[in-house]
Structures are given as C-alpha cells and as structure tokens.
Amino acid sequence: MLLTIRLSEIRKLVNKTQVDLANSMGIKQPTVAGMEKTGADIKLSSLKKYIEACGAHLKVDIELPDGSHHQFSL
Template sequence: MLLNIHLGEIRALMEKTQADMAGALGIKQPTVARMERPGRDLKLSSLKRYVEAAGGKVRVDIELPDGQHHGFTL
C-alpha cells in the first residue's frame, strides 16, 4: 500500500517522538524514520502496529462503484 499520509505528522499530533515509537514497536529509531518516509510502500499490518503504538486505531473505508461505503477497523 503506497502511503500518502505522513506518519510523522500523526506521531507529532500524539506528542510522541520517533524514539518513543521505536520503544513501543520494539524496533530502532532509524526504522521508524524509514516507515515515516512519504510515499513509502507499507503493509497494512505495519500501519496498524504503528498507529496502535501511537494510541490510535486504523479504520478502512471502502467505496463501491455505486457509492456505497463499507468501513471496518483493522
């Protein structure tokens, strides 16, 4: 999944540092920096782990051709 949002902005809104995120995720800070790079191709599972480590939830909204929306939380 190509990521067009900026994870660093989400992290900053949660008042967390890259070091905080690294500790919560059990990874090193440079790995967090790579995850936050704009345009990064991330797995949904990695996005979910990152957002949950920041204290949030990931919600997916699917829009069908007829305009119906179906959403779910990962």
C-alpha cells in the same frame, strides 16, 4: 501500501518521538523514520502497529463502484 499521508504528522499530534514509537513497536528508530518517508510502501500490519503505538485505532473505509462505503476496524 503506498502512503501519501504524513505519518510523522500523526506522531507529532500525540506528542511522541520516533524513539517512543520504536520502543512501543519493538523496532529501531531508523525503521520508524523509513516508515514516515512520503511514498513509503509499508505493509498494512506495520501501519496498524504504528497507529496503535500512537494510541489510536486504524479503520479502513472502502468505497464501492456504486458509491456505497463500508468501514471496518483492523
């Protein structure tokens, strides 16, 4: 999954450091830094863990060709 959003902005909104997230996720700080790089290609499961470590919940919105939207939580 290629990201164009800045995960670091989300982290800063909840007043967390990369070290805080790394500790919550059970990974090392450089791994968090890699996830936060613009254009990073990360797994959906890793994104979910990151968002949850921020104290938030991840939802996916799918727009079908007819314009209808379907959303689900992960």
